[in-house]
Amino acid sequence: MINVGVIGSTGYAGQQLVWFLHRHPQVKISFLSSHNHTGNPFSNTYPNYRNFMQNICIDIHEAEQQLSTIDVLFIALPHGKSFELAKKALALNVKVIDLGADFRLKDAALYKDWYDLDHGCPQLLPEAVYGLPELHRDKIKKANLIANPGCYPTASILALAPLLKEQLVIEESIVVDAKSGVSGAGRTANIATLYTECSESIKAYGVASHRHTPEIEQELSLLNGSSFCISFTPHLVPMNRGILATCYGSLRKKITKEALHDYYQAFYQNEYFVRVIDTIPETRNVKGSNLCDIGLCIDERTGRVIVISAIDNLIKGAAGQAVHNMNLMFELEEIAGLDVLPMIP
Numbered sequence: 001m002i003n004v005g006v007i008g009s010t011g012y013a014g015q016q017l018v019w020f021l022h023r024h025p026q027v028k029i030s031f032l033s034s035h036n037h038t039g040n041p042f043s044n045t046y047p048n049y050r051n052f053m054q055n056i057c058i059d060i061h062e063a064e065q066q067l068s069t070i071d072v073l074f075i076a077l078p079h080g081k082s083f084e085l086a087k088k089a090l091a092l093n094v095k096v097i098d099l100g101a102d103f104r105l106k107d108a109a110l111y112k113d114w115y116d117l118d119h120g121c122p123q124l125l126p127e128a129v130y131g132l133p134e135l136h137r138d139k140i141k142k143a144n145l146i147a148n149p150g151c152y153p154t155a156s157i158l159a160l161a162p163l164l165k166e167q168l169v170i171e172e173s174i175v176v177d178a179k180s181g182v183s184g185a186g187r188t189a190n191i192a193t194l195y196t197e198c199s200e201s202i203k204a205y206g207v208a209s210h211r212h213t214p215e216i217e218q219e220l221s222l223l224n225g226s227s228f229c230i231s232f233t234p235h236l237v238p239m240n241r242g243i244l245a246t247c248y249g250s251l252r253k254k255i256t257k258e259a260l261h262d263y264y265q266a267f268y269q270n271e272y273f274v275r276v277i278d279t280i281p282e283t284r285n286v287k288g289s290n291l292c293d294i295g296l297c298i299d300e301r302t303g304r305v306i307v308i309s310a311i312d313n314l315i316k317g318a319a320g321q322a323v324h325n326m327n328l329m330f331e332l333e334e335i336a337g338l339d340v341l342p343m344i345p
């Protein structure tokens with residue numbers, strides 16, 4: 001059995017992680033930590049776990065005392081809060097999977113620019129592996145520290161990776177127009193995510209300034225072999241879960257939709273969690289699962305390719321991907337604990 005601890009278990013990403021870990025056949029949950037619910041049963045915060053989980057939430061200091069009892073630590077805290085914990089866990093040979101953003105950008109100066117924070121342990125950045133299994137499987141298997149990708153970057157990178165790998169589009173022409181459900185903003189109280197503020201309305205936010213932009217650029221540039229900038233605009237839509245990323249790029253040369261579709265199929269042929277489909281993806285068809293649906297279209301008039309991807313932000317965009325990474329790090333079956341069908345409606 002793999003002994004795991006979850007820091008930030010009472011957040012939306014954390015509780016989704018607990019949901020998968022609880023049903024994972026090779027996992028034992030050793031502890032769950034929280035900030036505001038310490039000393040209370042986890043199932044008080046999330047009553048859907050009543051009779052299924054008996055864990056009492058502990059605080060971070062108590063969790064630190066228990067690090068030596070676990071094999072892997074999942075951290076699901078707001079950004080800027082993972083540095084010390086990751087350092088302590090790694091020093092005790094405990095593997096770390098960070099669902100937040102603290103180890104995603106390889107350049108500490110870029111982190112400072114976009115997060116307005118000094119990086120707390122730049123010395124760990126060279127060993128941190130960006131945990132997108134479809135692109136970095138071999139490195140993830142050998143890693144001790146995983147930077148689990150952000151939700152928008154997961155959807156955007158998976159949609160665009162095949163195009164960049166073969167340099168099929170003009171890099172600077174790439175535009176990602178993405179929409180997220182409100183759980184993407186977390187459970188922590190915030191006026192912008194009150195029902196009355198975000199229902200019956202859609203808005204763009206973080207326009208030309210969202211911190212997922214450099215993350216997407218970093219990974220696409222790695223694939224392409226050159227650095228470039230993209231335009232990324234996220235939108236908040238009144239639904240609980242889901243991300244839809246509509247990605248545009250100008251084609252370098254003509255290609256038929258059929259040829260592009262075949263190429264995408266081949267690119268992802270061994271990927272259980274990516275479905276290249278011949279219709280337009282919808283978030284409801286992946287909701288509750290670790291799947292990413294990808295659909296393609298070529299606009300003959302403009303010479304642009306349009307790739308649309310859909311994920312569940314809390315699963316493929318966070319907790320499911322984190323469990324996939326754990327499975328790879330511990331040489332378990334890749335889909336262990338993750339083989340759940342999407343739920344409709």
Ligand SMILES: NC(=O)C1=CN([C@@H]2O[C@H](COP(=O)(O)OP(=O)(O)OC[C@H]3O[C@@H](n4cnc5c(N)ncnc54)[C@H](OP(=O)(O)O)[C@@H]3O)[C@@H](O)[C@H]2O)C=CC1
Nearest residue numbers: 008010011012013034035036076077100184186187188318
């Ligand atoms: N929501 C999503 O779709 C995704 C989230 N992520 C990332 O996962 C991480 C968690 O996000 P999410 O679950 O949405 O956020 P939430 O706001 O829902 O949860 C945050 C968690 O961190 C705890 N926490 C908050 N502040 C502190 C603090 N100062 N010290 C210790 N613990 C603290 C909270 O404890 P308590 O509940 O007790 O207050 C809670 O457990 C973030 O880095 C986020 O960016 C990544 C991909 C997708």
Ligand SMILES: CC(=O)N[C@@H](CCC(=O)OP(=O)(O)O)C(=O)O
Nearest residue numbers: 099100101150151180181184185
């Ligand atoms: C709807 C919404 O607010 N979404 C969040 C993204 C959640 C996420 O993946 O953020 P991290 O990079 O911090 O892990 C946002 O735009 O900030």
